[in-house]
Amino acid sequence: MEDINYKIVLLGDAGVGKTYILNQYVRGQQPKNNLPTIGIEFATKTVTLQDGGKIQVSIWDTAGQERYRAITTNHFRGASGALLVYDITKEKTFENLTRWMEELKTAANKDVVMFLVGNKTDLVERQTNSRKVTKEEGQLFATKNQLFFEETSAYRGTNIASCFEKLIEEMYIRKNLLITQQQQSQSQSQNTQLKPIETPMCSKC
Ligand SMILES: Nc1nc2c(ncn2[C@@H]2O[C@H](COP(=O)(O)OP(=O)(O)OP(=O)(O)O)[C@@H](O)[C@H]2O)c(=O)[nH]1
Numbered sequence: 001m002e003d004i005n006y007k008i009v010l011l012g013d014a015g016v017g018k019t020y021i022l023n024q025y026v027r028g029q030q031p032k033n034n035l036p037t038i039g040i041e042f043a044t045k046t047v048t049l050q051d052g053g054k055i056q057v058s059i060w061d062t063a064g065q066e067r068y069r070a071i072t073t074n075h076f077r078g079a080s081g082a083l084l085v086y087d088i089t090k091e092k093t094f095e096n097l098t099r100w101m102e103e104l105k106t107a108a109n110k111d112v113v114m115f116l117v118g119n120k121t122d123l124v125e126r127q128t129n130s131r132k133v134t135k136e137e138g139q140l141f142a143t144k145n146q147l148f149f150e151e152t153s154a155y156r157g158t159n160i161a162s163c164f165e166k167l168i169e170e171m172y173i174r175k176n177l178l179i180t181q182q183q184q185s186q187s188q189s190q191n192t193q194l195k196p197i198e199t200p201m202c203s204k205c
């Protein structure tokens with residue numbers, strides 16, 4: 001097991017389904033109660049990667065309510081992955097994404113992997129006119145801001161695991177790339193320091 005910390009945060013407006021998404025992924029079920037998150041909650045999960053390796057991720061479920069904003073944004077610090085969630089039946093939750101994203105970028109790691117999630121597809125399947133944000137609008141926002149994108153139903157568990165899997169694989173790739181780059185620059189600086197010793201002495205000097 002790698003001991004590198006893989007921190008994922010769930011963020012977005014109140015009521016978009018962050019806690020439902022977390023519970024579907026970690027426990028395969030709906031939360032025991034339907035209450036809004038107060039401040040912050042977190043869970044850990046051991047994940048098997050495509051290459052067979054195992055890593056542990058910590059998933060931080062934040063509160064969308066405005067009154068917890070300071071606590072919420074405080075917990076974005078050190079995140080290397082994020083699920084940015086909106087409700088496809090509530091336009092306002094889509095409009096607020098830019099603000100959430102900016103706050104995340106200010107606090108999270110520079111190379112944070114972001115995944116845009118349009119939740120509650122089951123509502124639209126039941127009643128087509130309940131959709132207020134089209135899939136194309138979601139995709140466009142994601143492309144513009146270089147985010148992965150998927151629509152989900154946390155109620156039914158549709159696409160939840162695949163979002164996390166894609167996110168975690170990408171976090172793993174970026175982290176390994178960063179480690180390789182750091183090792184390369186370390187060995188380059190060691191080579192530079194050794195250079196004067198390696199240079200042959202000139203007998204005429
Ligand atoms: N139909 C439907 N309802 C959902 C879905 N996900 C969540 N809900 C409902 O939306 C409400 C809010 O879900 P939560 O997961 O508590 O929302 P949240 O984003 O965690 O909200 P805060 O903790 O206040 O930030 C609950 O009543 C859920 O039953 C979904 O995929 N489909």
Ligand SMILES: [Mg+2]
Pocket residue numbers: 018019020035036037061062063064
């Ligand atoms: Mg919640």
